[in-house]
Amino acid sequence: xxxxxxxxxxxxxxxxxxxxxxxxxxxxxxxxxxxxxxxxxxxxxxxxxxxxxxxxxxxxxxxxxxxxxxxxxxxxxxxxxxxxxxxxxxxxxxxxxxxxxxxxxxxxxxxxxxxxxxxxxxxxxxxxxxxxxxxxxxxxxxxxxxxxxxxxxxxxxxxxxxxxxxxxxxxxxx
Numbered sequence: 001x002x003x004x005x006x007x008x009x010x011x012x013x014x015x016x017x018x019x020x021x022x023x024x025x026x027x028x029x030x031x032x033x034x035x036x037x038x039x040x041x042x043x044x045x046x047x048x049x050x051x052x053x054x055x056x057x058x059x060x061x062x063x064x065x066x067x068x069x070x071x072x073x074x075x076x077x078x079x080x081x082x083x084x085x086x087x088x089x090x091x092x093x094x095x096x097x098x099x100x101x102x103x104x105x106x107x108x109x110x111x112x113x114x115x116x117x118x119x120x121x122x123x124x125x126x127x128x129x130x131x132x133x134x135x136x137x138x139x140x141x142x143x144x145x146x147x148x149x150x151x152x153x154x155x156x157x158x159x160x161x162x163x164x165x166x167x168x169x170x171x172x173x174x
Contacts, residue, residue, distance in 0.1 A: 078135055080146045080172040083128035085114055086121040088163035097157040097166050104166075106153050111168045120163065128168070147172065 085100065087093040100118065104110045112127030119128055130138075135147055141160045145167050149155050156166040 076134065078147065078172070078174055079132050080134075081132045081170040082130050082146050083108075083111060083115060083168045083170060084121065084123070084130060084142075085111070085119045085128050085166040086124075086163050087118060088120050093164045094157045094159070097164050101154055101156065101166055104154055106168075108152075108168060108170070111154060111166070129170075142167065145169075 085097065087097055096118075100114055104114055112129075115124045115128030118124070121128070123130055135143055137143075138146065139160045139162070141158055142165065145155050145158055146169055149169060151169045151172050154166055154168050157164040158167060
């Protein structure tokens with residue numbers, strides 16, 4: 001059943017329903033039927049009742065208002081702890097880290113020992129430990145590995161603007 005009325009005929013509480021339905025925080029989960037669509041000039045509005053909603057064409061309402069909120073909030077809730085070995089240079093640094101990776105395997109103890117001996121980063125004194133950090137705190141290449149690859153494994157060599165890295169991901173929380 002379709003009811004047609006003018007804006008002047010709406011009661012004050014009906015206006016509140018219209019305002020609530022148009023609140024942005026609710027719109028992302030609603031579907032649109034042909035309700036609240038002006039059908040003629042002079043303030044006439046067509047409303048679709050719940051009884052005819054099943055036969056009415058529906059489509060998801062997408063405002064785009066909250067697109068990206070989840071990924072934005074993820075920056076504050078996702079954390080990782082990692083260690084690294086940095087060697088500055090070109091192909092020779094990459095080759096050296098390949099050899100070191102073969103000797104270390106996936107052992108965090110051996111990784112810390114080699115970081116203390118070889119790393120050209122001040123974190124080498126603490127076994128390469130970089131502490132806890134969130135996405136965006138490190139350079140893009142480093143973040144890509146730490147927040148996407150397997151925890152408890154040695155990854156690399158990874159080239160960044162600082163040189164070549166071996167990265168051991170200690171822990172990651174989502």
